Amino acid sequence: MFRLFSTHLQLIALVCFSISLTTLPRLTAQDAVADPPAENTENAAGDDQPAKDLDLESPAVDPGQEDLDEAAILRFDAKSTRELQAVERLLQSAIKKGLSGENAAFSKKMLGSVLLQKSQQLIAAMGQARGNQPLELRDEALRTLEQALANDPALVEAYLLVARLNLLPGGDKTAISEATTKAIEILKDTPVERSAALMLRALTWGPGEEKKRMDDLNAAIKDDPKNLEALRARAALRLQDDDISGAIEDMEQVLAEDPTNQQVAQAVVEKLAELERVDDALKLLSKALEAKPSEGLYRLRAILYRMQLKEDEALADLNKALAMQPKDPISLLQRAEISVARNELQAAKDDLRAAERIAPAVAAAEQAIIVRYMIAFQEGRMADAINEIKTLIDRDPSSDRYKLQLANLYIQDERPRQAIEVLSTMLDRDPTNVSVLRSRADAYLAVGEHDKAIADYERALKVAGDNADEFDLSGILNNLAWVLATSPKDGVRDGKRAVELGERAVELTESKEPHILSTLAAAYAETGDFEKARQWSTKAVELGKEQDHNQTDQLEEELESYKANKPWREKQETEENAVPILSPDDLIDT
CATH class of the missing domain: 1.20.58 (Methane Monooxygenase Hydroxylase; Chain G, domain 1)
Structure with a gap:
C-alpha cells in the first residue's frame, strides 16, 4: 500500500x-516455515489423519x-x-x-x-x-x-488555548470556565500543569463569585507553590478582603522567587500605603532588598520613607539607587524634591538638569514640573511658579489639589481677587470643600470683605466638625476669631464668640503658637477684659521672641495697645498685583 x-x-x-498490522492473525514460527499442504495428501509421518488447513487469506483493508x-x-x-x-x-x-x-x-x-x-x-x-x-x-x-x-476530546493544549483566546476582549467567560474545567480533569496526574489551568479558571469568576476564585487560586498554589501568577492574584484578592497579613505572605513568596519583580512589589506597596500600612510595606520591601538589591526597589522604599517624613532614610535609598543606576531620571527627580525641601536649591537644579539630559521627555513629566515649581517658589519667582501649576491644571482640569495651590500662589503674590475667582469655581462644584472654603475666606480677608470671610469660615467649621486630624481646624478657628475680634466694622465683631473660638484654637495647639495666643488676647480685649488680654499678649510676645517669630514686632505693638486699654483693629486691604504673569515661553531657566 x-x-x-x-x-x-x-x-x-x-x-x-504498525497500527494496521495488529488486525493480522498471529502465526507461529513452525507455520511460517512449513510447506503448503497438498490437497488429500498424507503427512510425512504417514499418519492417517488429514493435514490441517491453514487460513492464509489476506486480511481486509480499510x-x-x-x-x-x-x-x-x-x-x-x-x-x-x-x-x-x-x-x-x-x-x-x-x-x-x-x-x-x-x-x-x-x-x-x-x-x-x-x-x-x-x-x-x-x-x-x-x-x-x-x-x-x-x-x-x-x-x-x-x-x-x-x-x-x-x-x-483529550487534547488538553486545545482546551487551554480556547480559554486564553476567550480571555481577550469580547471573549466568552463561560467558554473559559468549561474549557479549563475539562483541562483540569485531564491534568489530574500532572499538578504543575493543572495549576496553570486552575489559574485560568480563577480569572473567569466575576463579582459575587470571590469564594470560587479563592478556591481555584488555593488549589492552584497547592498544586504548584511557585505559581507566581496565582500568588499575585491571591494577594490581590486578600487585599480586597482586608486580609493584609495573607496578602503580604503571598507577596513575600513572589518576591522570594522573583526579587526584581518591581511591578508586584509596587502594586502591594501602593495598596498597603492606601490602607496606611506603610510599616508593613517597608518590611516587605526590606525583605525583597535583602534577597536581591535593586535600584527600583530602593527608589520605591525611598518614596515610602518620604511618606513617613523620613527624608534622611529616603535620601540614603535614592543614593543607593543612583549608585546602582546613575542614569535613573526618576531617582534624580526624587532626590531633587528632597533637596528643594531642604532649601538646597543648587543640588535640586543639578539633579533636575541631569534627569532632563538623560531623558529629555522627563521635562514634561509631572514630577519634573513640580520640582521646577518648588524651585521657582523658593526663589520667589511667583510668576514662574504660577505658570508651572497652570501647566499641571491644563493637563488635569479636575485636579482640585493643583487649583488650590494656584489660588494660594495668587494670594502670596498679592493677587487675592484672582484667587477668589479660582476658589469660587471650585466651590460651585463642591460647596463643602473645607480647604477651599478656608482659602477663599483668607482671600476675602485680604481684600477687606470681612462679612464674606466670616461666612466661609463658619461653613468650613460646620463641615469640619471636630475633625482636627483631617483639617487644619486650629487655623480656621484662629482666623475666624481674629476677624471677629479685630474687624473695624462694628456689625462684624463678636468678642464673646471670638474668645470661645480662640480658646479652642489655643487648646488644639497646646499654647505653642504665638499668633494664636495673640488672637485670644485680641478676643479678650474686644470683650473689655484687658487684664486677660495683656496676660495672653505677654505670653505671645515671649514665645514669639523665643521662636524668633516673624511677627514679633506686631505682637509687641498689640501688647502696647492692650496696656493702654485699647482693642486691636485691623483691616487688610491688599492692592492687587498688576504686574502681568509671563507666559511659559518666557520662564526663567532653573
Whole structure:
C-alpha cells in the first residue's frame, strides 16, 4: 500500500503502518516455515489423519487506508499552512472513505493534532494583523480548536488555548470556565500543569463569585507553590478582603522567587500605603532588598520613607539607587524634591538638569514640573511658579489639589481677587470643600470683605466638625476669631464668640503658637477684659521672641495697645498685583 520514496520514509511508514498490522492473525514460527499442504495428501509421518488447513487469506483493508498511510508520512515533516492542509484533507478523506478499529482512532488523534497546530499558526498571525483581522483570526482559531477537540476530546493544549483566546476582549467567560474545567480533569496526574489551568479558571469568576476564585487560586498554589501568577492574584484578592497579613505572605513568596519583580512589589506597596500600612510595606520591601538589591526597589522604599517624613532614610535609598543606576531620571527627580525641601536649591537644579539630559521627555513629566515649581517658589519667582501649576491644571482640569495651590500662589503674590475667582469655581462644584472654603475666606480677608470671610469660615467649621486630624481646624478657628475680634466694622465683631473660638484654637495647639495666643488676647480685649488680654499678649510676645517669630514686632505693638486699654483693629486691604504673569515661553531657566 505504501508509496515509499526513501529508506527514511520506509521506516516512518512502517511505524505508522504498525497500527494496521495488529488486525493480522498471529502465526507461529513452525507455520511460517512449513510447506503448503497438498490437497488429500498424507503427512510425512504417514499418519492417517488429514493435514490441517491453514487460513492464509489476506486480511481486509480499510477503504481509507491508503489516504491514512500517505497522511502519516506527510505529517512527519508538515510545518507550513499548506502542508498541514494537505494532511488534513487526506485524513478527512480517509475517515470519509472508511476506517475501522485502531485506524479510526489513530486518524482522529492525528487530525486533532493537525488542527491544533493550525490554530496555533492562526494565533501567531494575530500579532501581525491590523484592524478587525485579529478578531477574525481569533474566531477562526476557536472554530479550528472546536474541530480539534471534536476529534480528540483529550487534547488538553486545545482546551487551554480556547480559554486564553476567550480571555481577550469580547471573549466568552463561560467558554473559559468549561474549557479549563475539562483541562483540569485531564491534568489530574500532572499538578504543575493543572495549576496553570486552575489559574485560568480563577480569572473567569466575576463579582459575587470571590469564594470560587479563592478556591481555584488555593488549589492552584497547592498544586504548584511557585505559581507566581496565582500568588499575585491571591494577594490581590486578600487585599480586597482586608486580609493584609495573607496578602503580604503571598507577596513575600513572589518576591522570594522573583526579587526584581518591581511591578508586584509596587502594586502591594501602593495598596498597603492606601490602607496606611506603610510599616508593613517597608518590611516587605526590606525583605525583597535583602534577597536581591535593586535600584527600583530602593527608589520605591525611598518614596515610602518620604511618606513617613523620613527624608534622611529616603535620601540614603535614592543614593543607593543612583549608585546602582546613575542614569535613573526618576531617582534624580526624587532626590531633587528632597533637596528643594531642604532649601538646597543648587543640588535640586543639578539633579533636575541631569534627569532632563538623560531623558529629555522627563521635562514634561509631572514630577519634573513640580520640582521646577518648588524651585521657582523658593526663589520667589511667583510668576514662574504660577505658570508651572497652570501647566499641571491644563493637563488635569479636575485636579482640585493643583487649583488650590494656584489660588494660594495668587494670594502670596498679592493677587487675592484672582484667587477668589479660582476658589469660587471650585466651590460651585463642591460647596463643602473645607480647604477651599478656608482659602477663599483668607482671600476675602485680604481684600477687606470681612462679612464674606466670616461666612466661609463658619461653613468650613460646620463641615469640619471636630475633625482636627483631617483639617487644619486650629487655623480656621484662629482666623475666624481674629476677624471677629479685630474687624473695624462694628456689625462684624463678636468678642464673646471670638474668645470661645480662640480658646479652642489655643487648646488644639497646646499654647505653642504665638499668633494664636495673640488672637485670644485680641478676643479678650474686644470683650473689655484687658487684664486677660495683656496676660495672653505677654505670653505671645515671649514665645514669639523665643521662636524668633516673624511677627514679633506686631505682637509687641498689640501688647502696647492692650496696656493702654485699647482693642486691636485691623483691616487688610491688599492692592492687587498688576504686574502681568509671563507666559511659559518666557520662564526663567532653573
